[in-house]
Amino acid sequence: MKSNKKAGVFVDGAITPDFISRSIEKHSHKKNIGAHSIFLGQVRNDSIGSNEVSAIEYSAYYEMAEEKFSEIREDAFSRFSLTCMHIYHSTGLVNAGEISLFVFTSSVHRKDSTEACSYIVERIKAEVPVWGKEMFVEGSFSWKKQN
Amino acid sequence: MKINILAFGQIAEIAGSTEWESQDIENADNLRIYLEGNYPQLKSVKYSIAVNRRLIHGNEKFNDNDTVALLPPFSGG
Numbered sequence: 001m002k003s004n005k006k007a008g009v010f011v012d013g014a015i016t017p018d019f020i021s022r023s024i025e026k027h028s029h030k031k032n033i034g035a036h037s038i039f040l041g042q043v044r045n046d047s048i049g050s051n052e053v054s055a056i057e058y059s060a061y062y063e064m065a066e067e068k069f070s071e072i073r074e075d076a077f078s079r080f081s082l083t084c085m086h087i088y089h090s091t092g093l094v095n096a097g098e099i100s101l102f103v104f105t106s107s108v109h110r111k112d113s114t115e116a117c118s119y120i121v122e123r124i125k126a127e128v129p130v131w132g133k134e135m136f137v138e139g140s141f142s143w144k145k146q147n
Numbered sequence: 148m149k150i151n152i153l154a155f156g157q158i159a160e161i162a163g164s165t166e167w168e169s170q171d172i173e174n175a176d177n178l179r180i181y182l183e184g185n186y187p188q189l190k191s192v193k194y195s196i197a198v199n200r201r202l203i204h205g206n207e208k209f210n211d212n213d214t215v216a217l218l219p220p221f222s223g224g
Contacts (some may be wrong), residue, residue, distance in 0.1 A: 064200040101224045130223025131156035143157045144222040
């Protein structure tokens, strides 16, 4: 998994548990933080009719998505008292059971980090131009619909 | 007058292209008529329009060289 140079948020393929644990570790020197909240979106093996999802292939309107991520980031910082915030979203193929979205907020007290984390996830789902193509075990596909 | 059209997801699949130029489409209503005339399948697909990376609502007028993106419902995360 490597970072897309053009975009700070997008990473190629799945977000690995190793990457997530290293992100947590990087905060150990910031000793004013008292709470971290993490949201991990995992690709689900949904059944659609008789088809089972084996992976999702993500694509995006990268330029617009990056602007939206910045806007969400700024809004979250102004709305909540956060020490740190990180957002990573996969692009390309992510298998069922793997992580495709990683939102990580940190604050002095827990309320800010938990509320900001949820706020950011909801806004990403509603406003960022990313599309998931559900690839079926059987070889066909369908375009993912948001719940 | 020319606009640059970008298509994503299911819209790109229907149009068979992700990027092309089009002449003499002056506003969003004209664009929808043009698209649905060329790609009848789009009549039954929901999509929003972004001009220069900003979502528009209603019949906004385009300017020369605008980048007009066709965005199916988002499904990230």
